[in-house]
Amino acid sequence: MIFMLLICFFNTRAFAEPIGSNWTNFNEKYNISLSKSWKVNFSKEISLDKIDGAVIEKDNKFIPVNINISGNNSITITPINNYEPNTRYCLKLFLNNNKKYYMYFNTIKEEINYLGKDVSYMNFKKSNLLSNFNTLYDNKTIEPNVSLSPIKENLKDNIGNLYGHGIAFYDTDGVSSMHLEYPLLNKYTRFKGTIGIETSSRSSNGSISVKIYADDEKVYDKLWESETFPENIDLDIQNTQKLIIEVKGNGPALQKHSIGIYNPILIK
Numbered sequence: 001m002i003f004m005l006l007i008c009f010f011n012t013r014a015f016a017e018p019i020g021s022n023w024t025n026f027n028e029k030y031n032i033s034l035s036k037s038w039k040v041n042f043s044k045e046i047s048l049d050k051i052d053g054a055v056i057e058k059d060n061k062f063i064p065v066n067i068n069i070s071g072n073n074s075i076t077i078t079p080i081n082n083y084e085p086n087t088r089y090c091l092k093l094f095l096n097n098n099k100k101y102y103m104y105f106n107t108i109k110e111e112i113n114y115l116g117k118d119v120s121y122m123n124f125k126k127s128n129l130l131s132n133f134n135t136l137y138d139n140k141t142i143e144p145n146v147s148l149s150p151i152k153e154n155l156k157d158n159i160g161n162l163y164g165h166g167i168a169f170y171d172t173d174g175v176s177s178m179h180l181e182y183p184l185l186n187k188y189t190r191f192k193g194t195i196g197i198e199t200s201s202r203s204s205n206g207s208i209s210v211k212i213y214a215d216d217e218k219v220y221d222k223l224w225e226s227e228t229f230p231e232n233i234d235l236d237i238q239n240t241q242k243l244i245i246e247v248k249g250n251g252p253a254l255q256k257h258s259i260g261i262y263n264p265i266l267i268k
């Protein structure tokens with residue numbers, strides 16, 4: 001609570017006080033990670049009563065931060081939420097002896113990989129059958145009644161939207177299930193894309209469920225019917241070793257189902 005009061009009090013004052021000749025500048029930094037914490041070391045012991053405030057701003061607006069005393073002569077400034085990619089920020093520090101410091105820093109560009117293309121699946125399981133593949137481009141069929149398409153171009157959903165690429169799941173008996181595992185190895189922070197019924201099953205009956213897990217944590221769970229509109233997903237997958245996608249037909253038997261994950265991307 002003390003930290004929050006200091007920050008809120010100081011924000012108003014700092015906004016009205018632009019950087020001038022009485023400020024000390026630290027060299028600008030580049031390629032900063034989106035969750036970077038800043039540790040500031042002092043030559044003498046530091047305490048709260050010696051700090052008027054510390055802020056990080058973007059476009060003259062302040063972002064929420066946590067400030068912690070770390071040791072006797074340093075503080076750590078951490079953003080509450082991740083920084084935006086490819087963006088310039090300014091860190092400002094105010095001491096009660098009227099000394100002011102600032103440093104600009106620039107975040108990394110958002111790095112995107114395509115699920116199924118740049119990151120190929122490791123395991124594919126239908127019921128109790130498990131096979132190991134190296135790439136989605138194999139377009140292999142596990143059993144006659146269930147298959148997984150390779151990366152395709154110009155996939156169309158049930159309301160006519162056309163997508164640049166995607167992964168399509170086909171269930172021709174209405175009750176089969178599929179299980180995909182993608183090794184992420186803690187490399188990614190978000191999984192984005194669009195999920196929707198594929199155009200080929202827009203007139204079918206029954207439903208199909210899609211569940212997505214970040215390791216053991218379920219991050220998406222929805223039952224899809226033929227007339228369900230497509231929806232965008234943006235899932236938090238930070239610190240995830242393995243992304244799991246499960247698709248299951250829920251009947252009626254012998255009813256064909258197909259659903260797509262369109263433009264699936266992994267963001268570092």
